[in-house]
Amino acid sequence: MFARWSVQFGALLLLAAALGCSKGSGSFATVSGVVTQNGAPLEQAKVTFHSTVASEGTRGTVCSAQTDSSGKYLIAMVGKDPGIPPGLYKVTVTKLEAAGGGTLPPDFDQGQLEASGMAVNKLPKSYENPTTTKLSATLEPGKNQNVNFDLKGK
Numbered sequence: 046m047f048a049r050w051s052v053q054f055g056a057l058l059l060l061a062a063a064l065g066c067s068k069g070s071g072s073f074a075t076v077s078g079v080v081t082q083n084g085a086p087l088e089q090a091k092v093t094f095h096s097t098v099a100s101e102g103t104r105g106t107v108c109s110a111q112t113d114s115s116g117k118y119l120i121a122m123v124g125k126d127p128g129i130p131p132g133l134y135k136v137t138v139t140k141l142e143a144a145g146g147g148t149l150p151p152d153f154d155q156g157q158l159e160a161s162g163m164a165v166n167k168l169p170k171s172y173e174n175p176t177t178t179k180l181s182a183t184l185e186p187g188k189n190q191n192v193n194f195d196l197k198g199k
Contacts, residue, residue, distance in 0.1 A: 072186035073128030077119040078193040079112075080138055082168070086116030087140065087196065090168070094120065094134040094182065095175040106130055129184065136180035138172045138196060141165065169198040 076094065080087045090112045096105025108129050110118040123129050141164040158164035171177050182192050 072131060073126055074131045074184035074186055074189055075119070075121045075128040076182065076184055076189040076192050077117070077121075078191055079116045080118060080194050080196070081116055082196040083198075084195065086114070087112055087138070087168075088114050088116060090116075090138050090140040092118045092194070093137045093139075094129065094184075095137065096130065097133045097135060098130075105132075131184045131186045133183050134181060135175040135178055136182055136194065137175055137178050138168060138180065138194065139166045140168050142167050168196060171198075172196055 080090055080092055091109055092112060093107060093109040095107050098105045106123075106129050108120050108123050110120045112118045121128060141158060143164055144162055159166065166173055172180065180194050182189070184192075
């Protein structure tokens with residue numbers, strides 16, 4: 046009797062572990078839109094989506110895209126995944142410019158450049174941090190188009 050119960054219990058634990066480790070339905074979201082500042086397209090800005098869901102003590106998904114000359118951005122592929130997990134995201138927007146009028150390195154790390162004083166964010170500070178931004182988006186599985194943001198201020 047004990048052996049049969051322990052086999053059944055073991056099978057139940059294996060099933061629970063398998064379900065807990067799965068990524069759910071495997072659904073992903075893509076997101077696109079336009080970023081403007083006071084109604085004008087914002088070129089070369091970094092748009093970052095910060096997941097509001099943390100798992101097992103680690104922060105959630107963080108994905109970025111850069112706007113083009115029309116202020117358009119697109120996040121479609123993240124590593125090998127066809128998008129990002131659906132859910133609620135805080136959105137930050139920054140636009141770095143080289144201090145002293147120089148040019149920024151092609152693959153710059155925003156934090157390092159700002160800390161070193163080589164670059165400064167030209168957008169209002171309230172948009173640069175997930176704790177202070179008022180921008181957010183809820184992404185559904187599949188395509189999320191026209192997720193637009195209009196920043197106010199200089």
